[in-house]
Amino acid sequence: MRSELTIDLGALRRNVKTLLRALDGAEVWAVVKANAYGHGAVDCAGAALGAGASALCVATVGEALQLRREFSTTPILVMGPASNREVAEARDAGLALVVSGDEIPEGVAVHVKLDTGMGRWGISELPAPPREVVGVMTHLATADTDLEFARAQIERFRVATEPLAHLTRHVANSAAALRIPESRFDAARCGIAIYGLSPFGTDAAEDGLAPVLSWASEVAQSKLLHAGESTGYGRRFVAERDTWIGILPVGYADGFRRDLSGTEVRIGGERCRVIGAVSMDATAVELNRELPPGTPVTIVGPGVLLEEHARVAGTLTYELACGINSSPSRARRVVVDAA
Numbered sequence: 001m002r003s004e005l006t007i008d009l010g011a012l013r014r015n016v017k018t019l020l021r022a023l024d025g026a027e028v029w030a031v032v033k034a035n036a037y038g039h040g041a042v043d044c045a046g047a048a049l050g051a052g053a054s055a056l057c058v059a060t061v062g063e064a065l066q067l068r069r070e071f072s073t074t075p076i077l078v079m080g081p082a083s084n085r086e087v088a089e090a091r092d093a094g095l096a097l098v099v100s101g102d103e104i105p106e107g108v109a110v111h112v113k114l115d116t117g118m119g120r121w122g123i124s125e126l127p128a129p130p131r132e133v134v135g136v137m138t139h140l141a142t143a144d145t146d147l148e149f150a151r152a153q154i155e156r157f158r159v160a161t162e163p164l165a166h167l168t169r170h171v172a173n174s175a176a177a178l179r180i181p182e183s184r185f186d187a188a189r190c191g192i193a194i195y196g197l198s199p200f201g202t203d204a205a206e207d208g209l210a211p212v213l214s215w216a217s218e219v220a221q222s223k224l225l226h227a228g229e230s231t232g233y234g235r236r237f238v239a240e241r242d243t244w245i246g247i248l249p250v251g252y253a254d255g256f257r258r259d260l261s262g263t264e265v266r267i268g269g270e271r272c273r274v275i276g277a278v279s280m281d282a283t284a285v286e287l288n289r290e291l292p293p294g295t296p297v298t299i300v301g302p303g304v305l306l307e308e309h310a311r312v313a314g315t316l317t318y319e320l321a322c323g324i325n326s327s328p329s330r331a332r333r334v335v336v337d338a339a
């Protein structure tokens with residue numbers, strides 16, 4: 001068990017239902033881009049749809065085509081830009097595209113993206129929409145941090161799209177779905193929250209969400225460092241006194257990033273600090289006694305939230321989750337599907 005990822009689809013279903021309740025009538029569209037934030041796109045899409053999500057959202061036409069093979073009739077929305085060739089593929093596969101310019105492709109369902117303050121994709125004024133246009137949307141820059149700015153974006157959107165209220169209007173991401181009722185319109189595009197991770201970087205349990213992913217490894221070797229001895233590249237940890245350390249067979253190639261040095265994992269109910277430089281295939285932790293090889297280690301799971309690691313690494317759970325390497329050559333992936 002170098003690196004074992006467990007995906008709890010029951011938790012994912014409960015998270016979708018929690019969001020449906022919070023949305024009070026608006027639809028949940030499950031955002032499963034980037035392999036469902038590292039959780040496995042096909043598994044997570046199936047579970048989300050089973051729990052009541054009405055559509056899938058991805059970033060690329062390639063991601064959408066992969067899902068189309070499994071879900072032949074589900075609405076799938078590609079949120080990122082598409083090349084001409086991809087537009088043709090989208091048409092053939094019955095996908096919907098988000099368009100951020102004035103040129104509306106023919107023969108494919110289109111959602112026009114209005115830039116109301118994100119300053120990224122999107123047009124600043126809506127054209128008179130041709131019949132391909134079935135939806136209008138915008139994306140919030142600060143739903144997790146600055147409610148006032150988010151509300152101003154929503155108001156701008158509401159005014160601009162008032163004449164288009166017959167189209168499907170969607171604005172909210174996870175943070176807005178949970179905290180900004182006026183963002184709801186017809187549907188919310190929810191990613192992070194369906195995986196049970198907090199869009200606010202706090203404990204997702206506060207919003208009634210439960211983590212879907214857990215990540216385990218093992219102590220592959222324990223060793224005693226005598227005072228003055230070090231572990232790892234660059235001798236970044238030097239023992240001040242005799243210290244037991246454990247070597248875990250995971251490193252940054254598995255997605256356990258170099259900037260996670262200093263974070264804590266859980267071994268036998270105790271929290272242990274990651275010490276020294278994380279290397280490509282190995283990580284050292286400080287122990288308070290010798291442990292036998294094979295002792296289980298919780299990297300993410302009960303008692304260790306991904307949010308804590310994100311804080312140590314100075315990043316978001318989004319980035320950590322996307323970076324976890326679930327390829328079978330590096331990790332064992334276990335899907336638990338208890339109702």
Ligand SMILES: *Cc1c(COP(=O)(O)O)cnc(C)c1O
Nearest residue numbers: 031079139173174189190191192
């Ligand atoms: C990724 C994405 C989302 C989902 O955001 P979460 O914060 O994960 O809920 C919603 N809308 C757009 C346009 C996105 O790119």
